[in-house]
Amino acid sequence: MSDIGGMSGERKPFRRIRLGMVGGGREAFIGGVHRIAARLDDRFTLMAGALSSDRVRARESGADLGLDPKRCYDDYRKMAQREARLAEGIEAVAVVTPNHLHAPVAKEFLRSGIHVICDKPLTGTLREARGLAAAARKSSARLIVTYNYSAYPMIRQARAMIRDGALGALRIVRAEYAQDWLAAPLEREGQKQASWRTDPARSGGGGAIGDIGTHAFQLIGFVTGLRVARLSADLDSFVPGRTVDDNAHIRLDFAEGARGTIWASQVAVGCENGLSLRIFGEKGALSWSQEEPNRLVHAPLGEAPRLVTRGGAGAGAEAAAVTRVPAGHPEGYLEAFATLYREAADAILGAPTSGETLPGLADGYAGVAFVDACLRSGRADGRWVVPALDPP
Amino acid sequence: MSDIGGMSGERKPFRRIRLGMVGGGREAFIGGVHRIAARLDDRFTLMAGALSSDRVRARESGADLGLDPKRCYDDYRKMAQREARLAEGIEAVAVVTPNHLHAPVAKEFLRSGIHVICDKPLTGTLREARGLAAAARKSSARLIVTYNYSAYPMIRQARAMIRDGALGALRIVRAEYAQDWLAAPLEREGQKQASWRTDPARSGGGGAIGDIGTHAFQLIGFVTGLRVARLSADLDSFVPGRTVDDNAHIRLDFAEGARGTIWASQVAVGCENGLSLRIFGEKGALSWSQEEPNRLVHAPLGEAPRLVTRGGAGAGAEAAAVTRVPAGHPEGYLEAFATLYREAADAILGAPTSGETLPGLADGYAGVAFVDACLRSGRADGRWVVPALDPP
Amino acid sequence: MSDIGGMSGERKPFRRIRLGMVGGGREAFIGGVHRIAARLDDRFTLMAGALSSDRVRARESGADLGLDPKRCYDDYRKMAQREARLAEGIEAVAVVTPNHLHAPVAKEFLRSGIHVICDKPLTGTLREARGLAAAARKSSARLIVTYNYSAYPMIRQARAMIRDGALGALRIVRAEYAQDWLAAPLEREGQKQASWRTDPARSGGGGAIGDIGTHAFQLIGFVTGLRVARLSADLDSFVPGRTVDDNAHIRLDFAEGARGTIWASQVAVGCENGLSLRIFGEKGALSWSQEEPNRLVHAPLGEAPRLVTRGGAGAGAEAAAVTRVPAGHPEGYLEAFATLYREAADAILGAPTSGETLPGLADGYAGVAFVDACLRSGRADGRWVVPALDPP
Amino acid sequence: MSDIGGMSGERKPFRRIRLGMVGGGREAFIGGVHRIAARLDDRFTLMAGALSSDRVRARESGADLGLDPKRCYDDYRKMAQREARLAEGIEAVAVVTPNHLHAPVAKEFLRSGIHVICDKPLTGTLREARGLAAAARKSSARLIVTYNYSAYPMIRQARAMIRDGALGALRIVRAEYAQDWLAAPLEREGQKQASWRTDPARSGGGGAIGDIGTHAFQLIGFVTGLRVARLSADLDSFVPGRTVDDNAHIRLDFAEGARGTIWASQVAVGCENGLSLRIFGEKGALSWSQEEPNRLVHAPLGEAPRLVTRGGAGAGAEAAAVTRVPAGHPEGYLEAFATLYREAADAILGAPTSGETLPGLADGYAGVAFVDACLRSGRADGRWVVPALDPP
Numbered sequence A, B, C, D: 001m002s003d004i005g006g007m008s009g010e011r012k013p014f015r016r017i018r019l020g021m022v023g024g025g026r027e028a029f030i031g032g033v034h035r036i037a038a039r040l041d042d043r044f045t046l047m048a049g050a051l052s053s054d055r056v057r058a059r060e061s062g063a064d065l066g067l068d069p070k071r072c073y074d075d076y077r078k079m080a081q082r083e084a085r086l087a088e089g090i091e092a093v094a095v096v097t098p099n100h101l102h103a104p105v106a107k108e109f110l111r112s113g114i115h116v117i118c119d120k121p122l123t124g125t126l127r128e129a130r131g132l133a134a135a136a137r138k139s140s141a142r143l144i145v146t147y148n149y150s151a152y153p154m155i156r157q158a159r160a161m162i163r164d165g166a167l168g169a170l171r172i173v174r175a176e177y178a179q180d181w182l183a184a185p186l187e188r189e190g191q192k193q194a195s196w197r198t199d200p201a202r203s204g205g206g207g208a209i210g211d212i213g214t215h216a217f218q219l220i221g222f223v224t225g226l227r228v229a230r231l232s233a234d235l236d237s238f239v240p241g242r243t244v245d246d247n248a249h250i251r252l253d254f255a256e257g258a259r260g261t262i263w264a265s266q267v268a269v270g271c272e273n274g275l276s277l278r279i280f281g282e283k284g285a286l287s288w289s290q291e292e293p294n295r296l297v298h299a300p301l302g303e304a305p306r307l308v309t310r311g312g313a314g315a316g317a318e319a320a321a322v323t324r325v326p327a328g329h330p331e332g333y334l335e336a337f338a339t340l341y342r343e344a345a346d347a348i349l350g351a352p353t354s355g356e357t358l359p360g361l362a363d364g365y366a367g368v369a370f371v372d373a374c375l376r377s378g379r380a381d382g383r384w385v386v387p388a389l390d391p392p
Helices: A030-040 A055-064 A076-085 A099-111 A126-138 A153-163 A192-197 A208-224 A333-348 A352-357 A361-379 B030-040 B055-064 B076-085 B099-111 B126-138 B153-163 B192-197 B208-224 B333-348 B361-379 C030-040 C055-064 C076-085 C099-111 C126-138 C153-163 C192-197 C208-224 C333-348 C361-379 D030-040 D055-064 D076-085 D099-111 D126-138 D153-163 D192-197 D208-224 D333-348 D352-357 D361-379
Strands: A017-022 A044-050 A092-095 A115-118 A143-145 A170-178 A228-236 A247-254 A259-265 A274-281 A284-289 A295-300 A306-309 B017-022 B044-050 B092-095 B115-118 B143-145 B170-178 B228-236 B247-254 B259-265 B274-281 B284-289 B295-300 B306-309 C017-022 C044-050 C092-095 C115-118 C143-145 C170-178 C228-236 C247-254 C259-265 C274-281 C284-289 C295-300 C306-309 D017-022 D044-050 D092-095 D115-118 D143-145 D170-178 D228-236 D247-254 D259-265 D274-281 D284-289 D295-300 D306-309
Touching: A017 A030, A017 A076, A017 A099, A030 A044, A030 A092, A030 A333, A030 D030, A044 A055, A044 A076, A076 A099, A092 A099, A099 A115, A099 A126, A115 A333, A126 A361, A143 A333, A143 A361, A153 A208, A153 A274, A153 A284, A153 A295, A153 A306, A170 A208, A170 A247, A208 A228, A208 A247, A208 A259, A208 A274, A208 A361, A228 A361, A247 A361, A247 B247, A247 B259, A259 B247, A259 B259, A306 C306, A333 D333, B017 B030, B017 B076, B017 B099, B030 B044, B030 B092, B030 B333, B030 C030, B044 B055, B044 B076, B076 B099, B092 B099, B099 B115, B099 B126, B115 B333, B126 B361, B143 B333, B143 B361, B153 B208, B153 B274, B153 B284, B153 B295, B153 B306, B170 B208, B170 B247, B208 B228, B208 B247, B208 B259, B208 B274, B208 B361, B228 B361, B247 B361, B306 D306, B333 C333, C017 C030, C017 C076, C017 C099, C030 C044, C030 C092, C030 C333, C044 C055, C044 C076, C076 C099, C092 C099, C099 C115, C099 C126, C115 C333, C126 C361, C143 C333, C143 C361, C153 C208, C153 C274, C153 C284, C153 C295, C153 C306, C170 C208, C170 C247, C208 C228, C208 C247, C208 C259, C208 C274, C208 C361, C228 C361, C247 C361, C247 D247, C247 D259, C259 D247, C259 D259, D017 D030, D017 D076, D017 D099, D030 D044, D030 D092, D030 D333, D044 D055, D044 D076, D076 D099, D092 D099, D099 D115, D099 D126, D115 D333, D126 D361, D143 D333, D143 D361, D153 D208, D153 D274, D153 D284, D153 D295, D153 D306, D170 D208, D170 D247, D208 D228, D208 D247, D208 D259, D208 D274, D208 D361, D228 D361, D247 D361
Parallel strands: A017 A044, A017 A092, A092 A115, A115 A143, A170 A259, B017 B044, B017 B092, B092 B115, B115 B143, B170 B259, C017 C044, C017 C092, C092 C115, C115 C143, C170 C259, D017 D044, D017 D092, D092 D115, D115 D143, D170 D259
Antiparallel strands: A170 A274, A228 A247, A247 A259, A274 A284, A284 A295, A295 A306, B170 B274, B228 B247, B247 B259, B274 B284, B284 B295, B295 B306, C170 C274, C228 C247, C247 C259, C274 C284, C284 C295, C295 C306, D170 D274, D228 D247, D247 D259, D274 D284, D284 D295, D295 D306
């Protein structure tokens, strides 16, 4: 089990990374999650923010968090420029704005040599993603995308088992991401989260596919290593008046011969945050659900299924490396998110082994390309579309 | 709770129906299930059989069951003709042969005025189904198809709740039927069940879609009342050398505007008989799984989900009518199958209310048309196909 | 998988045993269960009954079941005497009366040389049990007690695993049997089942401990082979006015050194028929719940727990011998009950191997002695009591 | 949902409390948990520590955490005295030593006017607890005991529902705390955690009852408000050579008339951290398990059970107040622990409402008295013992 700040045997000189944040002021959601995640393993100190573009809210939101008022900005450009010049300026920035701002904000900080930890999807549109890709290539700083679900210990376990051949050749991948919080027209009641996420201008065109479908897509790639050769998407907008998809059925044909499906829905009544993944190979199967993240069911062909638990006897090194407390002491969403931040800290400080599991430009770009392909297929009555998943 | 032979308040003069069986000899599977189902509520007596076309096996199989040797046939035609003439000849026959024999056998008995209780799918091909439909229309006898999963008490409960508006307008229907018994090439080892079910000539062309996909299709219609307007099917044969599908992803567009999917697989390692159904409407959702059939989860929009159990406080009249033992005393597969036989007995004896829930020609024909449409869509890379679900 | 009437390889000349029944008329519960159980595997034919001591009800109840009116008795003594003399008289009788009548009825039939299949508990009082034991010893006929839960396939599996040492020396046994149907004073509303079960004169003194606690007690012995050296019982009557226990906490010290507990309750709101068993040894543990009877969790020390399913890869010969349909097709309460009848048939016909799993006088007597010891301990504020479990 | 640092509507001037720690150096477990918990909601800054009594380990452990070397002590007395005099000395200290040191350390800091956040059990012996109670009464500083399980949102929900009468008069309380990590003689292999926890001199005499049984005991009182009138305990030491209990069955008679049981075991193979609580009243029941902490099952008498989830429609204000992320995003062990620290911060800063849910001297003392009573009952073959639960 881990002690604070790293696993035993991996100790290194203690050092906190100076962090800034863009977005995440009062009434925002994901900003608070990023702050807890950054703090949990004690690898970051939040020192500056452009928490809002509204001057008063920016200042008050900073005060809530104990920030130095001089480092509470209402303009992310000023923040990037000034922090880059400070002797003890921020080394990394968390970008937690609505999707359409990811690209301009991230580019600004990358240009200033400040590492970017960006919420997903990477950008709202494929065009923005291309521009950001170019900026990232030119920058000495890292671009990290918080596909947080890939940091769950049992997801790491699943990835390792598949890589090591426990399932043989893969045949079928079934992913779901079902929620119900948009089952009613919340956006018409002025709910802030609902408003921007159902507004194509701010979300980037995708609704459920961008907000949650990309998580499922990334998770499939992360765990299986399979590559999507083509896809077909049926998109629905069940709630009257809604102009983005709130339900999507997506079929995936993998280059390796396997078949996959993603169901992403935000109108699935009774589903809270129902992200699940089932993978079937010729020699076995794995099943995992985000709402019970500490367990992974492994069914070897012709044997009784096994319940592999975080911290338990069946869990291997990859899971152990991101485990903080013993088996039976549930770790959850925030811990997995914090693991991404821990790994980001390692990457920023140049630890050699961290790159493999940390989502960056490639994952981020592929996610935007996935949404783009889904939108194209959806508009064409579900015809097969070949997504261009690699950044230019 | 029910006493034997019928619910209290529904008693009628005791009378057992004389039953015959075609197929179901030694080493067969589903024949034994039909016999238990017929016997469980004491509404039938098995009196004759063409249990095998092999003379010795037919006789020995009959002896195993205590049949009068004179009523053990090796030819179903002779059986139909002779039994129809006997004073105490059979009144109904269970047809439990491989699929390709359903049509000729059923036609023979219908022609003889003997009621037919036929295993699903109704026939192997749509052409046979058309012929059988014609025969059924001409006969005074009933044609019943054992879509047994529609007889589970909690399925009856779900159907009643949807009919009564508990879910509002339906939006999404997700059905799965996942097994793993064909994950390896069992048919090459001479396993009898695997052999005929993977042989297009005997199965009728469909593999998983015919064997289990039709169950999911029928269940969707039974529970929701929705009508499929078009469908798209991706069919796979993952096991090398297999010539029928062993995995299918099917999309359904319903005439009423809802979307549906069926996943039918016989290579889903770790899945035993994983038939499940989830239905989402604008006001609520229902979730049911055949492997835990005594419970139904009802999630009303904006309220805590409820666990409705067979015999429990949340179950209504439709569920109670097919419940034998109190809540917490699990009823299973055989009891649901027996309920179909009980309702078949009521129908044969002319009870007025039984027709609604008893699958007959319409369900049977629609199932074959569904398989046919899936095969056509599958051959055309999943293009949308409009199935002709009504018998001519 | 089994075909009807016995497992493959175990076929024998087909022969149905002629069965009678005492108790089980209209409005009774367990009589109907016994009849389905007797019929399910086609090993018995019900031919006679003293279904009620009320003449009209006896006759009408018999007519409901298609019995010959001449063999519908209103006096079990007459029935025993007359049937014993008939050429084709009954060979066995099911005793499904309230507890206080078990002893006199069973004795009468044993004296007549007719095999007795008696519901549990064997008798209402220890004194009656002694008398019945003496009668059983003198009779050529068999005495069988329907401790039906011991016939579940996964219970057979658990028993075999423990016998074969999979758990090592046993340490802790935790059994529960929790229901809620007596949480309110149902007996005051004239509910028939509640009335006799809460009436000490008809139940025998025990409430929950006799009605359901004995099941848990028998199941522990059946599965573990452990022997209770002493016990301590805290009995409660939570519902005002109730004179028998409706809740019991019982501690068991086993002769072999293990510790056990039984919780039996009929006021546990939300529990339907919550019989569960957990057994912990030095090398592993097993966990089973009657409401999901087709699965058994096996946790080997230091390994990931396994899910053993009826019909699945982890199930052995003992489970297979009492399995009718394949894995994933749930078998339930009635099937397990039917297995006892199947084994009773084998025993009556003299099959050599059936005796071991079939509960008889020893189990029946021990159950009554258990209730007696619980009542004594309960009256003495839970002091330790040594039960005399062996029949004299 | 909560933003970071407090719920909306509860904002207050941002201020971090200066925290010290005694114990919790390298290889310790619970110290790391306290540090994450203190940090998660950003209400504390760790500034000093006596992390070990070994000078080198104290310094190195401090360096791991980025502590100022001048504030890394190897003697808690020196630490208390010096920090009390520093202008920016610590305001509170976390005590995370083995049990036998809790009393002397806590007394030292209380005497210095420094708030104490002490791990459970409060002390090793009742005598120490009396001394600490006296010290606490004399001090202006607060004594807080980290009974962390009482901070789970669904536990708060359960407490509120019972207080508000949802269950009516309580009848039965069933608590379990089952682990398996001491199923083998780990203490003989030099495992540090096992060594002190099975050493009566350092644990205080209790084994499983002190380590985990107290958690269950405290949780029962916290959730139900019931008061134990007497108890009876059967203690086992199953592992050869072990001198403290590794398994305990405890019966509780509550003053209000309800009955309770606790099963605490550290040899229950297959159980990881199986703390569960079931509570049955005349009008309903609640069921909760720590390993799936985000759900609470509520069974109202005569209605379908409901699944109440953290953040979901059925959760009330008490649960919402300690909820950080939306429903379906699992919160776990560390979040609940952090909630205690958040509430400790509120209490230290004088927030008026925090006292009620924060365990302090009373809970701490009662826990030690509970262990003491169990040991006395256990030595007397389980006789009933009246515990003196109130501090003198």
